[in-house]
Amino acid sequence: MKIDRRGFGTLFAAILSGSLPGPAFAARRRSPSRPMKQLIKPPRLRQGDTVALIAPGGYTSDRAIEKAVRNIESLGFKVKPGRYLREVFGNYAGSVQQRLADLHAAFADPEVKAIWPIRGGSGCISLLSGLDYELIRRNPKVLLGYSDITALHLAIYQRVGLVTFHGPVASSTMSDYSREHMMAVLTEPRAGYTIPMARENAERALSEPHYGIRTVTQGVATGALMGGNLSLVAALSGTPYACDYRDCILFLEEVNEAPYRIDRWMTQLDLALGFDKAAALVIGICENCGPEHEEISLTLDQTLDLHLKPLTIPAVSGYSIGHIRNQFTLPMGVRATLDTGAQTLTLLDSAVS
Secondary structure, three states: OOOOOOHHHHHHHHHHOOOOOOOHHHHOOOOOOOOOOEEOOOOOOOOOOOOEEEEEOOOOHHHHHHHHHHHHHOOOEEEEEOOOOOEEEOOEOHHHHHHHHHHHHHHOOOOOOEEOOEEEEEEEEHHHHHOHHHHHHHHHOEEEEOOOHHHHHHHEEEEEEEOOOOOOOOOOOOOOHHHHHHHHHOOOOOEEEEEOOHHHHHHHHOHHHHHEEEEOOOOOOEEEEEEEEEHHHHOOOOOOOOOOOOEEEEEOEEEEEOOOHHHHHHHHHHHOOOOOHOOOEEEEEOOOOOOOOOOOOOOOOHHHHHHHOOOOOOEEEOOOOOOOOOOEEOOOOOOOEEEEOOOEEEEEEOOOO
């Protein structure tokens, strides 16, 4: 095709503006905003309600079961153990079919008002393709847990829109702080609930610096709460259950992982959507995530800064989320406001009905 001087100028201007059609000349555009999902809120918990105790991930022990039962009963609830709670299959709590059976039975049981996994571990990701999402949609109820339970939270949110809760597992050793904020979110359907960071974590930071709050980029941001355990959020990238954190307050936490692995997972999530598409980025307390046996390694803070410092959105680390005693409970999908100056998260909507 012959192009004269005037035609070449027009073509060159079109290339620069990105207006020329065709994939070879298409300009890179910002990903569209995250569509608003219609939330389904589970009924609030009341004293005397029945809680299903199940193990959808890693295997458990009699000692952990006894502790979990004490935890549940101390909160004023009744316990209904899953049929396969004590099963062991490798390091999993039974086969995929057994773990699905307990999860489905808990959602289908009209007596059960909440489902509380005894622990995380590993294996929840294997349940996602076999989950009966319509059963869950018809029987919304509280699902509470963290760590490996992240896979269930993200999949159920994507497929159902049910608000589930990133918080203690049933065998956790809970403090007054974690118990207070967990019960407030699960039992009180009110908007405007503000969660301050745990004073106990700030005191512990005097001897263990990774418990301290670092504000990398200050600001106030509002968005739906979305995220969980970093390795699970990264593992779901590229699947139908991936975490869509656009316009969200993305929260991430990890435990017992070296900085280079944290860098890999953070890079994967950034490549998948772009951290700059989030409303804010909140990193919890990453316990035991310093260099392992490497002679040369970045520190945890240096690793996080590779991803936080380039951002213009509010970005913080050391918030009271993670594999720690003093953690607060986050309702997935509920809109909240992060205030880095006040070091608070305020839930703008109720999490239960």
